[in-house]
Amino acid sequence: MPRDSRSWFAILIGCVALLRLAELALSARNGRRLRARGGVEAGGEHYPLMVGVHALFLAAAPLEVILLERPFYPALGFPMLVLVTLTLTLRFWVIATLGDRWCTKVIVIPGLPLVATGPFRLLRHPNYLAVAVEMPALALVHTAWISAAIFGGLNLMVLRTRIRVENAALEMASRGAR
Numbered sequence: 001m002p003r004d005s006r007s008w009f010a011i012l013i014g015c016v017a018l019l020r021l022a023e024l025a026l027s028a029r030n031g032r033r034l035r036a037r038g039g040v041e042a043g044g045e046h047y048p049l050m051v052g053v054h055a056l057f058l059a060a061a062p063l064e065v066i067l068l069e070r071p072f073y074p075a076l077g078f079p080m081l082v083l084v085t086l087t088l089t090l091r092f093w094v095i096a097t098l099g100d101r102w103c104t105k106v107i108v109i110p111g112l113p114l115v116a117t118g119p120f121r122l123l124r125h126p127n128y129l130a131v132a133v134e135m136p137a138l139a140l141v142h143t144a145w146i147s148a149a150i151f152g153g154l155n156l157m158v159l160r161t162r163i164r165v166e167n168a169a170l171e172m173a174s175r176g177a178r
Contacts, residue, residue, distance in 0.1 A: 005072035009142040010062045012081075016138060017058045019088070026095070027104040034100070039107040040173075043165030047105055050158045057135055057151035064144040072142050080140040087134035093119050094127040106166045108173035125166070128159050 031039075064070060095102045097118030101109075119126035135155050139148035 005077075005142065006062075006065050009065055009072070012141065013058055013062045013138070016084075020054065020058070023095075024104065027102070030100050030103045031105055031107055034103060034107040034109060037109055039109045040169075042106045042108065042169035042172075043161075044105060046158060046161045046165065050162060051104075053151060053154045053158055054135075057139070057147060057155075060151065061139045061142075061144045061147040064139075064147050065142045068146075070143040070145075076143060077141045080137045083137035084134055084141065087130040087137065090119060090126055090130040091134075094130070106162070106169050108169045110173045112173060114170060114174055125163055128163060132156060132159060 031041075035041075097120060098115055101112075101115065114120070123129060132152075132155060136148035136152035139145070139151070
């Protein structure tokens, strides 16, 4: 068993990375199903950047903790761990609500109405709120503030493009539903 908080942090990051890999597998399956039903991908140019930011973050945060000897402060770490848990819960709620329509790429089926249940009753893009909060919170579990700031900022820049692309694609697709 690990005795040092840095090892526990690396395990936490590893678990999140495994969740992301499982999400990518689910997304690939759902993407194939969406395309088979006439789904159209929009704005894929930003996708490699989004994946890169997330992958680099998952490497940078534990490296910052180890190389810069970041301490674990329970007064910061435990509330951040609660935030991470809440963001993961929101992400799972989004995935469950969207079902086969959930995908990491923007793939819409023309004419299909927007989902307006689950967290979508409250927010237009609940998954992006979860991701925007999760990334810095995860880094701050072990005071990796440089990773929190840099990757949190990069993620927000990518999300700005992503939301613009997704809103345009959803508007175009929903026109066919009217």
